[in-house]
Amino acid sequence: MEGSAALDGGREKRRVLESAVVRFAGDSGDGMQLTGGRFTLETALAGNDLATFPDFPAEIRAPVGTTYGVSAFQINFGARKIMTAGDRVDVLVAMNPAALKVNLLDVTPTGLLIVDTGAFTDRNLRKAGYESNPLTDGTLGDRRVIEADMSQRTLEALKESGLSKKDSLRCKNMWALGLVYWMFDRDRNSTTEWLGGKFAARPDLAQGAVAALNAGHAFGETAELSGELNAYSVPAAHLAPGLYRNVTGNQAMSWGLIAGTALAEIRMVFCSYPITPASGLLHLLAAQKDRGIVTFQAEDEIAAACSAIGASYAGALGVTSSSGPGVALKSEALGLAIATELPLVLINTQRAGPSTGLPTKTEQSDLFQAVFGRNADSELVVIAARSPSDCFACAIEAVRLAIKYMTPVIVLSDGYIANASEPWVLPEIESYPKFPVKFREDPEGFHPFVRDPETLARAWAVPGTPGLEHRIGGLERDADSGNISYDPANHQRMTDLRAEKIAGVAKDIPEQAFEDTPCEGGVLVVGWGSTFGPINRAVSKLRGAGLPVSHIHLRHIWPLPSNLGGLLRRYDRILVPEMNRGQLATLLRGEYLVPAESLSKVNGKPFLIAELEAAIRARLES
Amino acid sequence: MEGSAALDGGREKRRVLESAVVRFAGDSGDGMQLTGGRFTLETALAGNDLATFPDFPAEIRAPVGTTYGVSAFQINFGARKIMTAGDRVDVLVAMNPAALKVNLLDVTPTGLLIVDTGAFTDRNLRKAGYESNPLTDGTLGDRRVIEADMSQRTLEALKESGLSKKDSLRCKNMWALGLVYWMFDRDRNSTTEWLGGKFAARPDLAQGAVAALNAGHAFGETAELSGELNAYSVPAAHLAPGLYRNVTGNQAMSWGLIAGTALAEIRMVFCSYPITPASGLLHLLAAQKDRGIVTFQAEDEIAAACSAIGASYAGALGVTSSSGPGVALKSEALGLAIATELPLVLINTQRAGPSTGLPTKTEQSDLFQAVFGRNADSELVVIAARSPSDCFACAIEAVRLAIKYMTPVIVLSDGYIANASEPWVLPEIESYPKFPVKFREDPEGFHPFVRDPETLARAWAVPGTPGLEHRIGGLERDADSGNISYDPANHQRMTDLRAEKIAGVAKDIPEQAFEDTPCEGGVLVVGWGSTFGPINRAVSKLRGAGLPVSHIHLRHIWPLPSNLGGLLRRYDRILVPEMNRGQLATLLRGEYLVPAESLSKVNGKPFLIAELEAAIRARLES
Amino acid sequence: MTAAMAAVKPSPKDYASDQEIRWCPGCGDYAILKAVLKTLADVEAKPEQTVFVSGIGCAARFPYYISTYGFHTIHGRAPAVATGVKLANPDLDVWVVSGDGDALSIGGNHLLHLLRRNLDVQFLLFNNEIYGLTKGQYSPTSHAGTRTPSSPTGSVESPVSATAFALGAGARFVARAIDTAQAHLLAVLKQAHGHRGASFVEIFQNCLVYNDGVHDAFADRSVAAEMQVLAEHGQPLVFGKDRDKALRLVPGQLTLETVSIGRDGVGEEDILVHDQTNRALAGLLAAMQPPAMPVALGVLYCDPALSYDHAVTAQTSAGPARTGDLSEIMRAGSTWTVKG
């Protein structure tokens, strides 16, 4: 299918594909997230590499049948390394007209549609804004369609089940899943088992669901789909061996924070205020109270940041999290953490703005805010995660740097990374090197701003420690005693020290590497954050075509890696694709005076691989 | 005296000076601000150009005699154009040992000290941290000293006045003023008159003050100062004709805001929360309620920003003001104003940070915050005032742009500009061109985001207007209807429109000019804000010495003037002196890829002319 | 809706906007919207003079559904924005719509100051004891033990009472109503609208997705008569299906108790009569909680005072500043002339 070549051979009459993109779409109440999740798991078990992306409606529960109530789940899976959830959709499951309406344009011109005709009533068509039936009026173009009255077929399959009509219809999504399982030659066993567990309290429902699943599968197997070859096989990918699971960015971030604090042997106090799309992190960590994690739902973002600072002051690691508008509210508090030189980790799960903007859409436009968004000269460390699983490593790194350098660290995630998922080899966390925190205990020569000569980090003396009683605050303090100081020369010295300390972090982070052996000349593509997947795939494809394209993907946004300037200066053409109006590009230009060119996309959606390929080709040709 | 050549000739036995710097310093309770203010006025009346700077203690009222309770007032005046309050002090009036201690190092090595020996008691010496008497132990170096027991002499002069000892001693500052009046040949009449008015309710006090003034003057006239020539004359400067007054930056800013709204024929609603050094603006405007100005002391900075936005929504011009930490709190609200495209003016009177920092010290380190300090792509207009009187024009410009482009405008002032003063020709405001606001009234084709094709500003439709009822908010809205829109293409379009609108402001502002005919080659010094005075003077002096130095001083920080890139590219050496760690330099590098070099000073004090001269010379020589 | 409408008596639907409503089907917000539309029609509100200001949350979507002016601002800040609106134009009729999270979590401070300043607006707090829009975390009004995604083992916070808070903040009009009890809600909204100064109305609202039935202990129709006492100024505080129960001040103590009229020697004279000008009584009424006591609804407190916006207006001269005034201001104090 698009973006994937059909492979030769294969068993049965199945067409072998290198990869495929499937999207399940229906009403919020249709259970599409669950359906997609199960398909993902079976796909992983079948040995494919994959990436998924759920697309929730902005509304909590929109009226049934409306376009804005459509919920979708997309999966891209293949026999090769999968980098994104897929540019375009090969197979769309549309549970009603609204789902078709919202998603049709994303389906390749020759794609396949699986449609519940039972839901294509006049009323539903009208609700979706269709004036005539798209299944018959030519709207679908050359796309192939499998029509099935899923509601009716599910009811029939469950006739004997003893379930009410309402309960029976709840199994419709399993019917659809069964059909897609057949289409991609998936095993049903583990889903059957799982249904038994999930509905343990309602065995009738479990049986009904299984019956629906089987009925959908049977529908595929039978002659009803004859005529066209709609059965595929996607061979297993060559994956590194290991124990795998699927992770979303939020999951990996929460585990990374736990891992970091566990390695530092310090308690985490996680303080947050709910906001889309950041709340997931709060929820995940709140569920770990029995593992020593303190979570605090503060009254607002300011309180969340300030309580995290208070926790760090008292000897825990304060972590706070939010999204753009909430992070804006934390700006003043970040200044306090910088001035008092306390460790703090702030996770920003970015969303589209400005202001409330598009809370459920993604964007990576808070880079300026992270690097520059405070009064005065107030530097801190900024790290960006490139993929769901990368959040794990970024969170550990953030914890390490915050503690080692007594500084706030901002980790940039985004709405895409937070909710997207990918398979991940579970790390052997118990074999990671520990970095236990060292609190100051010796009163000899102590004052709160004595510094480690190496890192320039001040001593961390924690209330409860006898003999180290001291006072800190937001007023400028004397470099030699920690007492308040209005001395001009001291302010200059402290300002310089604060800046040098952060600059020094560059010595403690890996040198910047290329994603692949670099080409000399041609175009260098520099990215950060969740553009990683599409950039990497686009660059690989172009390199596959023999074109001179290199890729650098930054984890460390501030301070920048010490060798970065040198790498950039090797290229005349530097392209910086960003889901903002060119923030990293501006930063790089200002730092290194290199002619970095911005490739900007700000429509709430990740870059398409095709888009990037075209943009890079254009730069190569010009 | 230093920085000033002695002129030839002059009447009597006075030494003629081109300029002089006098600083009055004493306890907070000693009335030094008042004394300095009177001296300033007499100096202005005498026709000198001048600049002043008050230096308040951080404490409200520190214990008498302590170094941190010292209050000072500095004036630089001359027969030439005066650009700063002066690098170093020629004449220091020190009312007690603490005042001497704090200020001595700023006095030129051959400067003159006027000291109240009556205050040099053991107790006061100890409070000031002197172990022996600096008047006798060589501490003063080559400086000349006029010693007088001012307390005693004042008491004597007022013996017959009938005033209590306490009241008599309150006149000590007038004694000192009288002496300095004699020294610089100032008239006493207007001060005498003014004292009569000020103490109209206490004629005995008025008479006492006058008596003290005259006694100080007499002290100078009599032989007691013989031996050395301590009498000076500073001839009048060649000033443009007009009606003058002295203005501080806060005054000029308040009047500029009034002027702007008067010219726009719109009501100002000024919403603020007190914070040093921004509160002065609130105080000044609160006193103008009978002139149609609404002022609102909000519960915090967020409320101040939001109420200003509400006021703009309802058809007034919302203005808000604060300093760095308070501005940080307004970040989220600024996003709302950007998203809803409402006019708003925000005055940031910058202070030294980060966090609480040094509230009474100056810094210009909020440029990044102003330009970049918000979540998402959220551009607005940033303007910076260069001098106290320049605040007037900047405020008018801010009002004009905010209304014309329906955008927030940030005006950057700082603690130095806000409190410093300079003579100013009163503008003929009634002859300024008006720019009356045009509210939308026509319902035909109206929606809240219809735009002026020229400016791209949206229509401003105000509650109370029949037929234009509409809803706006922070969620992304459809470019063609103003209704909420989650459409990807629309978000891209709106993001681009918002950015283009702000970029378009560059067409509406003057092209950047040089401060003087530019030199080809050599060093280009680029400044912004309150560094204007010292840069300008330093550059003039170097040019006077025949060196190739040019000066550009930016008013428009964002968007930058459209011709700026071209001007910068004419120079290989661009030096950007800033009271921060190089924020404008970074901005210029990022925008224009020019090798702007930062000259940073962050000690809470303005640049010295000498410092700049040296730095520029070093660049010329290298 | 156009200005022409003003001639004929308006109907609720004249105040409805053309936007599709995006609350969950069955949400209590619909009932409140209905009552507000009816209130607007009944008081013949001028659409062009009416402004709805809100923060963020499900409740805060409200302005989109009303055809007057509307401003959907940012989370928690609606009171501050509304203050600016009134300062710019005190003649506007301003409603603030907020949820329990918006008003009492992030926005608690602004609400405090709006109430103590006595800004002339109607402030409606939709209390569903949950953060609806962000998918169901507990809010400052959620009772201890509430299990939500952010409190999976049950919240350990003691909730704030919206009405006790408003009274403590110095509010001069404090009332309560229930989303589905339309007639009473309408009556309360009209009184709130009639009151000059800040009228604070807590509306118990059902979030059927994340907190269904949280108010059932008193709001459910089946228990309404027994578990609600409708306060009316000057009227005895009587309740019950048969109106045979009443509130009484425990003699000599500052506590309320419920009594059965005609039993245990309880006579008419023992029954507490509602005095809406007594803040202490309002506090006692607000504190009553089921199951021990019925919930007090209606106008618990009302004692008008000069509103803030009117006091400000009285101190400020009208209209924009004039250049002539400025010339005067700038010339006040010491000036001097330099001759050419």
Added chain:
Amino acid sequence: MTAAMAAVKPSPKDYASDQEIRWCPGCGDYAILKAVLKTLADVEAKPEQTVFVSGIGCAARFPYYISTYGFHTIHGRAPAVATGVKLANPDLDVWVVSGDGDALSIGGNHLLHLLRRNLDVQFLLFNNEIYGLTKGQYSPTSHAGTRTPSSPTGSVESPVSATAFALGAGARFVARAIDTAQAHLLAVLKQAHGHRGASFVEIFQNCLVYNDGVHDAFADRSVAAEMQVLAEHGQPLVFGKDRDKALRLVPGQLTLETVSIGRDGVGEEDILVHDQTNRALAGLLAAMQPPAMPVALGVLYCDPALSYDHAVTAQTSAGPARTGDLSEIMRAGSTWTVKG
């Protein structure tokens, strides 16, 4: 001060830091500092376990003058920082020091939530009815008409009552004292310290530079006896130089009045006895204002409940997370193995 000190009974000066005090000479803050130092000595506070947290303002300079741990944070946010401190280490003995602007203007929301959550700290609000540090603007507790640089024609805002606010917020310990009345202040501070949960203490403090004598109507020694009633649990609310005046509940009404004992048929039995567990009574006491009524001081309300930090601790397992736990967490749910 070192740990060794703990052996001998400490004296107030053991808790004084070596920093020069930078309040205006004569400021009421000195007296409060003195009382707090004495309290620390009397309760034998462990310096290493004691933390003073403050916001910004003159009052908020407090921590610098105490030799325990101290954190001078940012304006209005001390309650939030203190919450984090207690969450990280509930065993610390935390005092929060705040001014009327810090606590009730910018910080009102955090104070509300600290009180309703019942965080186990002592919260001292120095009420001088003015913004001292920023040179004298009116504050949310300034009475209407106060003339200041930001209200040159007199403030038009109605002040908030700190105690009424605290009661409305659900505080479980609410007390009042006067800076200069050392003995009483000390007694109140000790009770506050002894109380588990949030102890809210409003201290009337004189700012002699910007608001000199603002509390004189009741705080001045010359009128103290007649204009102050010191509430003590279980004791009759009697006052006056000759202790011949008392508070009485107006019969059948929810209002207080002052009566002269032994006159107009007022007997002992009519005198109101203070019940610190009755919130309504506390509200009535808090609302009394001179000159009509004396000002109530002392512990107006105290009704302990589980503190927030302790409830959180009870829900959370101790110590940092362990890598072993994390391995388990990550392996929960669906996993699969790819073989090499």
